[in-house]
Amino acid sequence: xxxxxxxxxxxxxxxxxxxxxxxTRRSSRMRALRKWIIVIMIAAGFGAGIxxxxxxxxxxxxxMSRTVPLQGVEHIAQGAAHPPYNSNPPTSGWHYADPARSxxxxxxxxxxxxxxxxxxxxxWVAYHPRIPDEVKNALRDFALTKVIITLxxxxxxxxxxxxxxxxxxxxxxxxxxxxxxxxxxxGFIKRYRNRGPxxxxxxx
Numbered sequence: 001x002x003x004x005x006x007x008x009x010x011x012x013x014x015x016x017x018x019x020x021x022x023x024t025r026r027s028s029r030m031r032a033l034r035k036w037i038i039v040i041m042i043a044a045g046f047g048a049g050i051x052x053x054x055x056x057x058x059x060x061x062x063x064m065s066r067t068v069p070l071q072g073v074e075h076i077a078q079g080a081a082h083p084p085y086n087s088n089p090p091t092s093g094w095h096y097a098d099p100a101r102s103x104x105x106x107x108x109x110x111x112x113x114x115x116x117x118x119x120x121x122x123x124w125v126a127y128h129p130r131i132p133d134e135v136k137n138a139l140r141d142f143a144l145t146k147v148i149i150t151l152x153x154x155x156x157x158x159x160x161x162x163x164x165x166x167x168x169x170x171x172x173x174x175x176x177x178x179x180x181x182x183x184x185x186x187g188f189i190k191r192y193r194n195r196g197p198x199x200x201x202x203x204x
Contacts (some may be wrong), residue, residue: 012195013064020074026170034107043133053107058190059125059149059181059186059187059188059190059191060181060183060186060187061183061184061187063187063191064168064170064184065161065163065166065167065168065188065192066163066166066167066168067166067192068086068091068092068165068166068167069165070091070092070093070164070165071083071085071086071090071093071094072092072093072094073092073095073119073198074093074094074095075094075095075096075097076094076095076096076112077096078096080094082094082112085111087162087167088154088155088156088160089111089114089124089126089152089154089155089162089167090100090111090115090162091115091118091162091163091164091165091166091167092115092118092119092164092165093115094112094115095112095113095115095116095119096112096113097116098112098113098116099113099116099119099120099122100113100114100116100117100119100148100150101148102122102143102145102146102147102148103143103147103148103149104139104140104143104149105148105149105151106136106151106182107148107150107151108150108151108152109148110151112197113146113164114150118128118162118163118164118196118198119150119164119196119197119198120146120196120198120199121146121161121163121164121193121194121196121198121200122147122163122193122196123146123147123148123161123163123188123189123192123193123197124147124148124150124160124161124162124163125139125142125147125148125149125150125159125160125161125185126148126149126150126151126152126155126159126160126161126162127139127149127150127151127152127155127159127160127201128151128152128153128155128157128158128159129151129153129160130158131158131159131172131175132175132176134176134177135158135172135175135176135177138182139176139177139185142186142189144189144193146193146194147189149191155169156169157169157170157171158170159171159172159181159185160174161184161185161188161189163188163193163195163196164192164195164196164197166188166191166192168184168188170184179191
């Protein structure tokens with residue numbers, strides 16, 4: 001077999017180098033593609049997680065509440081007289097300088113105090129003292145951040161839900177807190193919590 005000429009050897013080396021360059025290029029593309037696939041998968045997983053989280057936060061069922069015209073944000077001294085409120089319980093208007101701590105109360109808290117909570121975006125669950133103890137205990141389940149649950153004898157109905165400029169109320173059927181009642185409370189909280197004119201992380 002005749003030995004290769006200089007030109008043939010040179011062509012062969014160039015061909016090998018070209019093949020190596022192409023192989024390196026393909027390898028780089030594959031690495032980049034794998035990185036993009038990982039990024040897309042992470043982004044898709046993150047997006048799915050957000051959708052699931054928001055889905056759990058979205059209220060279910062019909063919104064049974066109504067809008068109440070706002071009466072302002074004026075602070076008044078403890079025990080000071082003021083014009084009448086336009087809903088029972090009030091959802092805005094004249095209130096004391098200090099809000100109450102959020103959570104469950106077995107006693108009443110002054111309307112003028114809780115209005116300040118509403119201004120901060122809290123939701124107020126006010127229950128009439130006539131409701132059974134079992135229902136009062138069940139209401140403790142809703143004592144979340146920025147939810148205040150208090151006894152209130154002035155309620156027109158067994159349970160009243162109030163937020164800044166929104167109100168809902170209902171009586172218990174047979175003295176029990178039904179699944180529909182629970183969903184109604186939960187839906188109100190999800191719709192109107194942290195919707196006040198002054199948004200703070202939590203009440204003191």
